[in-house]
Amino acid sequence: GDSVTQMEGPVTLSEEAFLTINCTYTATGYPSLFWYVQYPGEGLQLLLKATKADDKGSNKGFEATYRKETTSFHLEKGSVQVSDSAVYFCALSDQNQGGKLIFGQGTELSVKP
Amino acid sequence: DAGVIQSPRHEVTEMGQEVTLRCKPISGHNSLFWYRQTMMRGLELLIYFNNNVPIDDSGMPEDRFSAKMPNASFSTLKIQPSEPRDSAVYFCASSLGQFQTQYFGPGTRLLVL
Numbered sequence A: 001g002d003s004v005t006q007m008e009g010p011v012t013l014s015e016e017a018f019l020t021i022n023c024t025y026t027a028t029g030y031p032s033l034f035w036y037v038q039y040p041g042e043g044l045q046l047l048l049k050a051t052k053a054d055d056k057g058s059n060k061g062f063e064a065t066y067r068k069e070t071t072s073f074h075l076e077k078g079s080v081q082v083s084d085s086a087v088y089f090c091a092l093s094d095q096n097q098g099g100k101l102i103f104g105q106g107t108e109l110s111v112k113p
Numbered sequence B: 001d002a003g004v005i006q007s008p009r010h011e012v013t014e015m016g017q018e019v020t021l022r023c024k025p026i027s028g029h030n031s032l033f034w035y036r037q038t039m040m041r042g043l044e045l046l047i048y049f050n051n052n053v054p055i056d057d058s059g060m061p062e063d064r065f066s067a068k069m070p071n072a073s074f075s076t077l078k079i080q081p082s083e084p085r086d087s088a089v090y091f092c093a094s095s096l097g098q099f100q101t102q103y104f105g106p107g108t109r110l111l112v113l
Helices: none
Strands: A003-006 A011-014 A019-021 A023-026 A032-038 A044-050 A056-059 A062-065 A075-077 A086-093 A101-103 A107-112 B005-007 B010-013 B019-024 B031-038 B042-050 B053-056 B065-071 B074-079 B088-095 B108-112
Touching: A003 A086, A003 A101, A011 A019, A019 A107, A023 A032, A023 A086, A032 A062, A044 A062, A101 B042, B005 B088, B010 B019, B019 B088, B019 B108, B031 B074, B042 B065, B042 B074, B053 B065, B074 B088
Parallel strands: A011 A107, B010 B108
Antiparallel strands: A003 A023, A019 A075, A032 A044, A032 A086, A044 A056, A056 A062, A062 A075, A086 A101, A086 A107, B005 B019, B019 B074, B031 B042, B031 B088, B042 B053, B065 B074, B088 B108
């Protein structure tokens, strides 16, 4: 079945460092890909998405490119801030699976001043 | 506009008691999803509805769990009887359509003693 694999955390960075969180997927169809962010004690917020190959999603300085050839959707940010500390979830939605979201295990990011 | 509303935000109950979680989707959204988040299993879909009709309940753990959507603006997830292993954060999400972007509520943190 469809699945999402993320790099394990926690990831600890200093402020202004470059961030990469790896995400790869397995899907039978042509999924849409998402990054959600969960701040402590809160629900999930959509960070960005891409619906087809080579699309780039971007928001708040974060970006990710849908790479069909490597089945990847890595999240990047050029300069992280303390306020970016959160858990990041990669997810896919496949029409063959009725549109439900399948999540990776989440990657905790901690940014130190 | 108001986002997805869930109640209660926190629930502590004793084993064997009935628990009812509530969700109000974003107005105009036709699809509603219930997810559960635990440390062991991550985020997993329990059930989803389209136009108030349950479409896929294959993620519901067992008969102790039931979900209803009596109208377009309200859904419940009930656990009867509750067990300690049901302790988790339960999220409700809604979307314009089955294959559209899902928006999450703040979650209900359930603790069964």
